[in-house]
Structure formats: structure tokens, C-alpha cells
Amino acid sequence: MRYHTAPAAALKALETAARHLSFTRAAEELNITQSAVSHQIKHLEALWDVKLFDRRPRRLELTTAGRALAPIVREFFASLDEALGSIHREGEDNALRVETLPTFAAKWLVPRLQDFRDAQAGTDVWLSTAIRETFDLGDADIAIHMSRGEYPAHDSWKLIDEFVYPVCRPKFLDRHGSPATPEDLCRFPLLLRHHEILTPAWEFWFDFTGVPESVYEKALREGTHFPDSNLALQAAFEGQGIALGRHALVRDDVASGRLVRLFPGIVCPFDLSYYVVAPRGRVERPIVAAFRDWVMAEAAAFGGDAQE
Numbered sequence: 001m002r003y004h005t006a007p008a009a010a011l012k013a014l015e016t017a018a019r020h021l022s023f024t025r026a027a028e029e030l031n032i033t034q035s036a037v038s039h040q041i042k043h044l045e046a047l048w049d050v051k052l053f054d055r056r057p058r059r060l061e062l063t064t065a066g067r068a069l070a071p072i073v074r075e076f077f078a079s080l081d082e083a084l085g086s087i088h089r090e091g092e093d094n095a096l097r098v099e100t101l102p103t104f105a106a107k108w109l110v111p112r113l114q115d116f117r118d119a120q121a122g123t124d125v126w127l128s129t130a131i132r133e134t135f136d137l138g139d140a141d142i143a144i145h146m147s148r149g150e151y152p153a154h155d156s157w158k159l160i161d162e163f164v165y166p167v168c169r170p171k172f173l174d175r176h177g178s179p180a181t182p183e184d185l186c187r188f189p190l191l192l193r194h195h196e197i198l199t200p201a202w203e204f205w206f207d208f209t210g211v212p213e214s215v216y217e218k219a220l221r222e223g224t225h226f227p228d229s230n231l232a233l234q235a236a237f238e239g240q241g242i243a244l245g246r247h248a249l250v251r252d253d254v255a256s257g258r259l260v261r262l263f264p265g266i267v268c269p270f271d272l273s274y275y276v277v278a279p280r281g282r283v284e285r286p287i288v289a290a291f292r293d294w295v296m297a298e299a300a301a302f303g304g305d306a307q308e
Helices: 008-020 023-030 034-048 064-089 102-119 170-176 183-187 202-209 229-237 247-256 286-302
Strands: 053-056 059-062 095-100 124-129 142-147 154-168 243-246 268-279
Touching: 008 023, 008 034, 008 064, 023 034, 059 064, 064 268, 095 102, 095 286, 102 124, 102 229, 102 247, 102 286, 142 286, 154 170, 154 202, 154 229, 154 247, 154 286, 202 268, 229 243, 229 247, 243 247, 268 286
Parallel strands: 095 124, 095 142
Antiparallel strands: 053 059, 142 268, 154 243, 154 268
């Protein structure tokens, strides 16, 4: 039996809703209304004569049919993106599009990037940055992203495990003194984030070190809030307070003495790691494979020992 061809918009609604298990979050990603997502799903269910989701109170579940069809639709869009990308890249083999997180780009990748360009003479690197809770490569050939390593329809390689710890300028301690315990840190000005996508929050570190919420909650309501780690670290460089730093972003500054690591005996692993990610099969392109191999070698040389 032949079934009617589904509209692309309805297929995209299925793929996105299946990934989020939420019509609301699917609507946010697709920039349409929740009712539009629900309408597209109902259209597919009528077109194919199947039920795709069980709509339960406060949550969504894929049915058996939904679990069978959603990966096929996801693979279709991934293959389409790959084919279109290949078409547009014809004659542009000397261009490499790399996407990563803004602060990781500024503090880790860019200082090392000239070595890659020197080794790959004639290659144009197009670097872009984005903070995405839901991974999407867009037009990039390869990306460095933070996650728990779940990348359907992509190839991925773990790059660096991450740790977090408080950091500040030496002159800040000269002026304010040094905190004696993690709990004592709450009386110091803390540099805060108001977006915490892919970023450890102070609550994460305080909970790990056993500081009661009743002690730290007031300290986390007051002070300056920054939109990204780069600005919070810049404020720490200016002596304005104590930032919660990711090891990959602050290790070089700690080693040089520009920043001081507080409580070096406390090693707090972050629950996300850095991964190199590429569309499935993209590393068959020599320049993409070369970047993957180079950045993996750089990460191995960098190391991940948060106790150093």
C-alpha cells in the first residue's frame, strides 16, 4: 500500500517534537505556535492512519509507531542537510566551517588555531559561535559542543572532560582576603550568570561541596549577572569578584598567575564534556578529518587534570 507523501513542515514538527518530547519546546525551536505543532502532528496521524504520540498530563510519549518513524524522519533531514551542504561546498574544498561555544573559542580554540592554519596552508577557516542547548550544526562542517555525548545522525568524539572551580585575580584576594571554606565564599562578591545553558551554576558547585542551600541562596540573588562565561571571566580579571571557571577555559590563566584557583583540593567534575561533532561521513572530506585529528591532538596535549 502506498501512503500519501507528508509535507516537509509536518515531518519537521514530528522530528522536533520527538526529540524534545514536548510540543511547547518544539514550537520554540521552530518559531511557530504550539497549536501549529499539534496541528501538524494531527495531520500526519490522519495522513498515515497511525497514532504518533500519547498525550499524558504534563508530558508526551512516543507510541510504538512514533518510535519507529521518528528516527527515519530525523535521518532524512540529516541526509538532506548533508546533500545540500555537499552541493554548496563544491569548488570550496579549501574552506572549513567550524562552530563552537563563544568562551571556548576565545579562551581555548583561537589561541591554538594558527597552528592548524600553518599546517593546512591555503585553508580558509570560517569560525562561528553559538550557545545551543539542542545541538544543530547548521552550515558547519564540524563543531565542538558540550553535552553528555548524545548526537543522533552524527559522528562524535569526546574531546575534554570538564571540571569547575572558583577563580579570581590575586589583587582581589589582597583587597578582600581569602575564603577559608566553601561556605565562607558566600560572604564574597560572586560573579553570576543569568543564562546557564551548558554552563555550571554556582548552585552546582555549592551542592557538590556540601554547602546548604539556606547558606548560599542569598549570595546568589545579589551581585552582577552576566550573559556568558567570557564576560564573567573578564569581570574576574578586572578584580570585581569570584567567577566559577571551567578548567579548559581558565587553566592557562591560573598557570600564568593571572587568576588564582580557590580550594585547589576540591575537584568538582562537570556533568557535561566537550565533543567534536560532524555530520555522519563528513570526516571523509580530508580537511574535516585534518581538523578533527588536529584538535584531538591539541586536547591530548592540553590534558584534563583538574588537580594540577
